[in-house]
Amino acid sequence: DIQMTQSPSTLSASIGDTVSISCRASQNLNRWLAWYQQKPGKAPKLLIHETSTLESGVPSRFSGSGSGTEFTLTISSLQPDDFATYYCQQYNSYITFGQGTRLEIK
Amino acid sequence: QVQMQESGPGLVKPSQTLSLTCSVAGGSIKRGDSFWNWIRQAPGKGLEWIGNIYHSGTTYYNPSLKGRITISLDTSKNDFSLEVKSVTAADTAVYFCARGRMNFFDSWGLGSLVTVSS
Numbered sequence: 682d683i684q685m686t687q688s689p690s691t692l693s694a695s696i697g698d699t700v701s702i703s704c705r706a707s708q709n710l711n712r713w714l715a716w717y718q719q720k721p722g723k724a725p726k727l728l729i730h731e732t733s734t735l736e737s738g739v740p741s742r743f744s745g746s747g748s749g750t751e752f753t754l755t756i757s758s759l760q761p762d763d764f765a766t767y768y769c770q771q772y773n774s775y776i777t778f779g780q781g782t783r784l785e786i787k
Numbered sequence: 788q789v790q791m792q793e794s795g796p797g798l799v800k801p802s803q804t805l806s807l808t809c810s811v812a813g814g815s816i817k818r819g820d821s822f823w824n825w826i827r828q829a830p831g832k833g834l835e836w837i838g839n840i841y842h843s844g845t846t847y848y849n850p851s852l853k854g855r856i857t858i859s860l861d862t863s864k865n866d867f868s869l870e871v872k873s874v875t876a877a878d879t880a881v882y883f884c885a886r887g888r889m890n891f892f893d894s895w896g897l898g899s900l901v902t903v904s905s
Contacts, residue, residue, distance in 0.1 A: 682850065682851075713890075715891035715892075717834075717892075723897075724883055724885075724895035724896065724897060724898055725834065725883075725892070725895060726895075727891060727892060727893050730888075730889070730891040731889075736893065768833065768834055770834075770891065770892075772889070772890035772891055775836070775847070775849065775850070776836040776849075776890055777836065778833055778834040778835070778836065779833070780833045781833045781834075
C-alpha cells in the first residue's frame with residue numbers, strides 16, 4: 682500500500698495570507714496526485730489533479746506542485762471561503778488519501 | 788458534470804450486510820472514460836477509498852477491505868451498488884459515491900450516513 686502523510690494536521694492563517702500544505706508519499710507517484718477541499722457536512726470538491734492541473738472552475742489562487750514523493754498545495758491570498766479541510770489523494774497504485782489538513786482562521 | 792445520489796438504509800445491525808445504491812443522472816454509466824467509485828468517511832475521520840467498477844463490470848477493491856466488498860453495475864437503471872458483508876461498528880461512516888476520471892474524483896454524491904448498531 683502507498684501511505685500518504687500530510688503536514689501540518691492543522692494550519693492557522695489569516696485572510697490574505699499565502700499557505701502551503703505538504704503531502705508525502707511512501708513511494709514514487711510520478712505525477713498521479715490530486716487535491717480536494719472538504720467543508721463540514723459536504724462532499725469533497727476536486728481542486729487539482731495530476732499534481733498541478735487546476736480543475737475547471739477552481740480559482741487560480743490554488744496551485745499544486747511536486748513530483749516523485751513530495752507534493753505541495755499552495756493557496757494564495759486566502760479568502761473566507763477557503764477555510765476547510767484539504768486532502769491529497771494518490772492514484773498511482775490503487776487509491777489512498779492523506780489524513781487531511783484543517784485550515785482554520787487565526 | 789453528472790449528478791449522483793446515494794440511497795439505502797441508515798441503520799444496519801452488526802454481522803449483517805450493508806447495501807447502498809448510487810443513482811447517476813446527467814450522463815451514462817456506460818461511458819468509457821469513467822470509473823464508478825465508493826468512498827467512505829468515518830465520523831470525524833479522513834477519507835477511505837472502498838473500490839470501483841468500470842462500465843465493463845471490471846472491479847477494483849481496496850485490499851484492506853477485499854473479501855467483504857462487492858460493487859455491481861445496473862446499466863438499465865444507470866446506477867451502481869455497494870455491498871459490505873459482516874459489518875461491525877468500524878463500518879459506521881458516511882458513504883459517498885463518486886465518478887472517477889483517471890482515478891481522481893470529479894463528481895460526488897451528497898453522502899449517506901450508515902450506522903452499524905444493534
